[in-house]
Amino acid sequence: MGTGKRFFHSTIYPVGMIKQLFTNLLAASAKRAIRRDKPFIIAITGSYGKSSTKEAIAIALGTREAGSGVRATRKNYNNEFGVPFTVLNVPAPGKDPLKWLRILLRAVWVGWGFGHVNARMLVLEMGADRPGDLNWLVRMAPPDISVITAVAEAHSEFFGTLDDVAVEKATLVRRLKKGGVVVLNNDDPRVTAMRKETECEAHYFGFSEGSDVRVVTTEPSVITDAHGHFLPQGIQLRLEIDEREERVLLKGTIGRPQAASAAAALALAKQLHVPVRQAIERLEKDYHGIAGRTRVIPGIKYTTIIDDTYNAASPATVISAICDLAALPLLGTQRKIAVIGEMRELGEYSEEAHRAVGLEVAAKGIAYLVTVGEGGRLIAAAAREGGMDTMQIKEFDTSPEAGIYLQGYIQTGDVLLAKGSQGSRMEKVVKELMAEPLEAPFLLVRMDDEWQRMG
Template identity: 40%
Template sequence: MKKIFRQYLAWVARLMIGRYSPEVIAITGSVGKTSVKEAVWTVLEGRGRIRKSEKNLNTEIGVPLTILGAKPAKSAGGWMAVALRAIGEVLTRGPRYPETLILEMAADRPGDIEYLTSIARPKIAVLTAISPAHTEFFSTIEALAEEKATILRALPEDGVAVISRDNDLAWEKRGKTKARVISFGFHEEADVRAVEADLVSDGGAPSGVVFKILYQGSAAPVHIAGVVGRGVIQAALAAAAVGLAKGMNLVGIAEALGGFDSPPGRMRIIPGIKNTTIIDDTYNASPASAQEALQALRVSGVGEGARKIAVLGDMLELGALSVESHRSIGKLAAGSGIDLLVTVGERVRDLGAAAREAGFPEDRLEHFKNADEAGRYVQEKLRQGDLVLVKASRGMHLEAVVRELMAEPLKADDLLVSGH
């Protein structure tokens, strides 16, 4: 029944695309898809009627729902109503259908991207970094890269491919398309490049990022508050490339990015109890994103007497790469200037073991089975001004740790991934 309904949704979504001919901007990659989607929305907002994927509607069900402007139902009757409304939308052409669709596309299994782009062929495709993430159903990282690169093959010759220049796996796939290619990143050869990137501090704790965007000899400064890490800058650069591909002015793009609000659980800064600062990166985790999060923690400052604490949970869906990936992050954590390392889950035991082998002190390493236990422990150990990174795959629900530590828990539904 589910298969039939999936096919029906895809059929109606194709009809909708054919009837209204919106410009499709499709985004895929191993990390940063949602942040890029939100950044593209921020840049393009106000330039016509635009619709974007909401929450995690990036699958074989979610993408058609976005095209149809529908939400997931909670019952069989609800799904029937979705089906009836969908065909009604196609049959009764209205003037308000979006001119642009910003669609996030996930690749959990081989063939996913080909299927999704057969429903909505992109005019602009964004390929973020490719790294071990959701590799359970892929034999190698190269197989995953080939799957992600399918989005480039779907482009028409007059389309635009926006590709990370910092990620070799992504960049080497540029030959998969005859469309115009715009690269982005920190790489000196990137078309849309970030320079002079730095943290903004408030009382010693991080409060945002600043950088300049370079493009064809022009430069524009950007300040994004409430978030840290290279990931948000990468997302901003990708969005800038999309804006430039659509003929926007660099200065206008930079001004728009100043209002970018990073999605919940993506390196967001949240005030904590005891005048502490929390870096909430609980939405998802892969080796690449964990490395970036630890780098952000390493370069962040703290006040006198304050410490850096990392709460790290399992990275899920890594398949055969799980042990190696967790161990690599453990070795990295040992050299990241962390004063207290707290691990949560089963797979992350490999991370803790590797950290110990790399010289991390045993008395500053604690392990817990679940987020609630870890949250209570960290809350008891907090000192004034501490900086706490909380990072794990979504399935570990480490937002419970953030909720335990945040200064205003009544705002949890608005600020944490569990409320979205």
């Protein structure tokens, strides 16, 4: 996380010193501005699901409506630079020195009282690559409400054990403002255990009994095309809120994680006295998932792509996506194809995690498996061990190779899931297969100039 070293390169001063000076100035400015203007702060963290939950919360609170006064983290800018960027309302500068200079001037201007935060409410996504990252962020922006989505093996090479990850995520619970509220995922025992970390009010969301907003069922929303095939369009949720049944249709995205994000948003909106029906209508109108998170994209040859290529930081997220693919109803000759890249930053869990994914693909009866990278070979081997025929599996070193191969292999009606770690660059597979490749800059992750220069 953080900004790369090229901008900070100096022959006089060490890179780390320059970066720390920038970080300290941004943090001090954001902290001073928050203390002075007192915006209401909602902080979201978790091993996965942060960005989708942040987006759902912001929409449920009306951020898309003029004059709402709600500002949310752009994209997934959730680190020591991204959080102050949101507070100070400035775009990410990339590697442009002039843009960095403007940001520093803006930081001084707002932080030292010449400008203002200009938001009554901030919805801040907070990420952690290493122990202590969240403590830095909450000192800058102490939360009134904290939302915890999950604890999983993401970035385990820096944390060691899952308990270490949980301790880091619980920082947002321990550092709540007096009288604050915590909103917890009721499906994750390590998250619900965080209730003990605070005397503040706690509320729960999820699929489990006892959730304040409970997802009772999820069903794919499909249409039938001219070829007689089912095409996934979204997901229909049946929720239980205050002992009342509510239905929510999320368009353009599928999957249990999206259902959990919507439930979290409604649980939080309830605490802020937003009428449930109004929050649901906002989600149905404006929440279509975000780039690279189980977004439905039309593919060539009248196929459908489930684009989950943003990351695969945890085997739990990959297995969840495979289960969502397996649950889709299909007709006739339609096939389900899993295109999976390796998972990175898993440390000692890596081999076990990749094997678990391969076994899940085999167990769920997926018609065809395409893997990318060294970790992908572990997935393929485990799928064979799980009973999948060798003829149903294809392995590649890179994502472009996989995409070009699939152009010739797929047939009308196929539904493909594409997923992998950032480093696997699985969005390149989606770009090769999407029906409207000119839409890639608007629909896919990592399409900006900086990522494209990286290859």
